[in-house]
Amino acid sequence: MKTVTDSPDVHIKERLSLIELGFRQKENEIATLNASEISESEQLLASLSPSSLRLPDDPQEGARKRREINTAAFRASVDELNARFRQAGYPLNYHNGFIQISTDDLVQKEVETPFWMLVSDPVWKNVDLDMKEALDRRDSDGRDPEFYAARALESTIKIISDQKGWTHGGEKGAHSYIENLASKKNGFILSWESTLLKEFFTHVRNPIGHGAGNLQMQTLSRQQTEWAIEFSMSWIKNLIRRL
Missing domain, CATH: 1.20.120 (Four Helix Bundle (Hemerythrin (Met), subunit A))
Known part of the structure; x- marks a missing residue:
């Protein structure tokens, strides 16, 4: 296990920066995918998805629905992150790739x-x-x-x-x-x-x-x-x- 040699302030900021980068990368991936044409591989994945997802039978619509599900899941993760900030008493908020102060x-x-x-x-x-x-x-x-x-x-x-x-x-x-x-x-x-x-x-x-x-x-x-x-x-x- 890595020993914390820096101040607690630096230690926490490094972890927050890592979280910020991870969320930003995922958000950019989702935005890029949503802006692109639906690929054949996406249609194939949609057709192979379990019935519990209740995707449309049409592969094109199924792929589009799968994108909506993934986008909603990411937004739910953002909401949870911001809720955890509030619960911890930190005046922070993640939005559109950045963690910034919210008072x-x-x-x-x-x-x-x-x-x-x-x-x-x-x-x-x-x-x-x-x-x-x-x-x-x-x-x-x-x-x-x-x-x-x-x-x-x-x-x-x-x-x-x-x-x-x-x-x-x-x-x-x-x-x-x-x-x-x-x-x-x-x-x-x-x-x-x-x-x-x-x-x-x-x-x-x-x-x-x-x-x-x-x-x-x-x-x-x-x-x-x-x-x-x-x-x-x-x-x-x-x-x-x-x-």
Whole structure:
């Protein structure tokens, strides 16, 4: 048996890193498989599966059902891992390949968990990456995590505008894309929602995204940063669910 020579902190972090890598590898394998065409070997495996799995008789449908079962089993494993973190009193949560800090159980349940499930679709890969960057910077007291959270929200708005065919090419920033969603013709969001989103970009994102000049550079408190991240997550989740 290997002797623990490092500090308990390093020892635990190494084990958590190993768990993170294992889950990430399995998640990537499942995502790659689900994105590919169903192979003949998968159809053969489905046809040879025990009747207890209740797979469809059609090999193609059987293979697709088998993928769904494997995906659901992995998600159940993720849920169990996160439940064990909570039971142990560790403020940690695994999502989309990373273990990151989570400090609020209610926000975790109602906002973060559904958020990460929604942005796991490849369409939202930039949203996923920017939000992970926001959390990493928040957890390490890095610079401007709220900027990356806002960028994830802006990407979401742009993607929806593009998908709906509302992007006209003359947009000059987040406000223009918000107007695409809020126009009377499109009606994807209401006027008051448009105002709320624009105010967020005006007062939270823009002062960081542009040079401060001779003015004092804006900095948010820890609580304000967490609010900005939760605001962005909540809006992203809500907007995607409207599609």
